[in-house]
Amino acid sequence: MPGSKDHAITTSGNLDRSFFSRDVEQVAADLIGITFLVDGIGGTIVETEAYCKNDPASHSFKGLKPRNAAMFGPAGHAYVYFIYGMHWCVNFTCGDGSAILIRAIEPTSGLAAMAVRRGVTDKRLLCSGPGRLCKALGINARFDGLSLYQPPFCLTYSQPAPSVTRSKRIGISLAKDSPRRFCATNSNYLSRPVSK
DNA sequence: CTACCGATCGCCT
DNA sequence: GGCGATCGGTAGC
Numbered sequence A: 001m002p003g004s005k006d007h008a009i010t011t012s013g014n015l016d017r018s019f020f021s022r023d024v025e026q027v028a029a030d031l032i033g034i035t036f037l038v039d040g041i042g043g044t045i046v047e048t049e050a051y052c053k054n055d056p057a058s059h060s061f062k063g064l065k066p067r068n069a070a071m072f073g074p075a076g077h078a079y080v081y082f083i084y085g086m087h088w089c090v091n092f093t094c095g096d097g098s099a100i101l102i103r104a105i106e107p108t109s110g111l112a113a114m115a116v117r118r119g120v121t122d123k124r125l126l127c128s129g130p131g132r133l134c135k136a137l138g139i140n141a142r143f144d145g146l147s148l149y150q151p152p153f154c155l156t157y158s159q160p161a162p163s164v165t166r167s168k169r170i171g172i173s174l175a176k177d178s179p180r181r182f183c184a185t186n187s188n189y190l191s192r193p194v195s196k
Numbered sequence B: 001c002t003a004c005c006g007a008t009c010g011c012c013t
Numbered sequence C: 001g002g003c004g005a006t007c008g009g010t011a012g013c
Helices: A024-030 A111-118 A130-137
Strands: A034-038 A041-051 A078-083 A087-095 A096-111 A153-157 A165-168 A183-184
Touching: A024 A087, A024 A096, A024 A183, A034 A096, A034 A130, A041 A130, A078 A183, A087 A130, A096 A111, A096 A130, A111 A130
Parallel strands: none
Antiparallel strands: A034 A041, A034 A153, A041 A096, A041 A183, A078 A087, A087 A096, A165 A183
């Protein structure tokens, strides 16, 4: 594509096979701007958080357990867990106990279906939070461990890489000062503003 | 806009 | 018995 006029405006296509087999923080940053669809429903990733096995806040910190098995499996798979008795959250694995929590996406496809699942119509509230986006995209335990390179998942480059802002993670009590949250700068679809 | 609170349940000590 | 990688509602500035 070098020399192509379109290259500076947009890129497209599936993620490279080795996309997730890199440093988890680098992958978390690179995911910002990627399109994430489940059965054709979803949008652009605007907020992620990186977790790894030597991180006290990570589900993998205390080693391999039935719940976090996907984190210790191959890179490029979904790690889905249930939290607070009512919410599902989805991560993308990067191998060796590391994974990236998908915290928010900007809805672009299947808005009506997402609105029905969520029970709200405000576009800003459809997928702005890890639990919200899983409900909007229909993600639950059945998706745990599945490859991100196979249906129902679809991950593609769909726009130029946006500016990324790095900050502290949300909702954790351990390692709370570590800046492993990555957001599309000035996005209107974050789970919470970047500033404290 | 920020802050607090209750809901609700699987997994841990 | 306690605590979550959360959310929606309410109160208050």
